[in-house]
Amino acid sequence: MDDKQPRPTPRFDTDALVRGVAMDGRVRVIAVRCDGVSRTLAENQDAGPTAAVALSRAATAALLLGATIKDRQQIGVQLNGNGPLGEIYAVADAHGRVRATVADPHADVPLRDGGVDLPAGIGAGRMTIIKRLAEDEPAFQGVTALTASNVAEDLSEYLAQSEQIESAVALGELIGPEGVTAAGGLLVQMLPGAGLPETLAMQVRLESLPPLSTFFGDGGTAADLARLLGDDVQIMDEGPVAFVCNCERERYARILVAMGPDELTSLRDEQEITECVCHFCGTRYAFDQEQMGALIYGAKLHMARLESMSN
Numbered sequence: 001m002d003d004k005q006p007r008p009t010p011r012f013d014t015d016a017l018v019r020g021v022a023m024d025g026r027v028r029v030i031a032v033r034c035d036g037v038s039r040t041l042a043e044n045q046d047a048g049p050t051a052a053v054a055l056s057r058a059a060t061a062a063l064l065l066g067a068t069i070k071d072r073q074q075i076g077v078q079l080n081g082n083g084p085l086g087e088i089y090a091v092a093d094a095h096g097r098v099r100a101t102v103a104d105p106h107a108d109v110p111l112r113d114g115g116v117d118l119p120a121g122i123g124a125g126r127m128t129i130i131k132r133l134a135e136d137e138p139a140f141q142g143v144t145a146l147t148a149s150n151v152a153e154d155l156s157e158y159l160a161q162s163e164q165i166e167s168a169v170a171l172g173e174l175i176g177p178e179g180v181t182a183a184g185g186l187l188v189q190m191l192p193g194a195g196l197p198e199t200l201a202m203q204v205r206l207e208s209l210p211p212l213s214t215f216f217g218d219g220g221t222a223a224d225l226a227r228l229l230g231d232d233v234q235i236m237d238e239g240p241v242a243f244v245c246n247c248e249r250e251r252y253a254r255i256l257v258a259m260g261p262d263e264l265t266s267l268r269d270e271q272e273i274t275e276c277v278c279h280f281c282g283t284r285y286a287f288d289q290e291q292m293g294a295l296i297y298g299a300k301l302h303m304a305r306l307e308s309m310s311n
């Protein structure tokens with residue numbers, strides 16, 4: 001992994017991602033264990049059981065995809081289904097940092113056979129994969145229809161259709177009375193040189209994997225997870241993963257200024273404190289009336305500049 005960027009500090013030592021190859025380098029294997037990420041996401045958003053699983057899977061998927069990008073690039077996984085959870089969005093970078101949010105973390109989704117029913121929570125709709133060269137850079141997007149609404153199969157389908165890379169994705173979690181306690185996943189991709197024999201052999205290996213929840217319960221690491229695929233898996237590198245939110249007051253000030261002076265003036269006049277809350281980490285940014293006055297002044301200057309440019 002790139003050492004120019006500081007590595008994230010994981011919540012647990014087991015929160016890690018490994019990259020490796022199998023079948024003499026013809027198959028790429030990426031595995032992640034991210035218990036701390038999943039627990040933090042659920043706590044930040046006070047998520048119900050279905051929302052906690054959705055956040056966990058989206059974040060795990062983003063971390064796996066993050067291992068396929070580099071430098072300052074970012075990759076987002078967005079699910080827009082018609083289920084009660086609403087939009088789910090996770091974004092990761094190439095260094096194991098991830099954040100995620102769900103529109104309705106308290107959505108009431110009935111259990112199915114006593115377990116979480118993620119497809120019912122997500123519903124039918126589309127998956128969008130969003131790539132950026134860096135934060136705030138324009139996005140490249142690819143969209144596919146949700147086929148299983150369980151994130152894993154949808155992502156496999158996306159990679160096969162949009163990127164034309166034969167891929168398999170497995171995501172899973174262990175759920176205790178207090179919610180998601182362990183989580184992780186695997187991404188297997190055919191590299192140039194791999195053909196039908198490798199694809200079929202990998203399918204057989206994937207189908208013979210134990211349920212990931214069992215694996216997590218036994219305390220396996222990310223490297224153990226990768227090695228479940230076969231004795232020929234070679235681990236190339238390993239790095240930590242963690243929930244990291246990069247929100248800052250300045251960003252919210254810019255969002256407020258972009259609303260324009262009229263909107264800001266009514267916000268200031270209606271309330272003593274205008275508060276912005278980060279959807280990812282729950283941090284609250286408060287602007288008092290005096291600070292709002294400065295932003296209104298900034299918004300007026302911004303408008304005047306735009307007008308002089310259009311004249």
Ligand SMILES: [Zn+2]
Binds near residue numbers: 245246279280281283
């Ligand atoms: Zn934040």
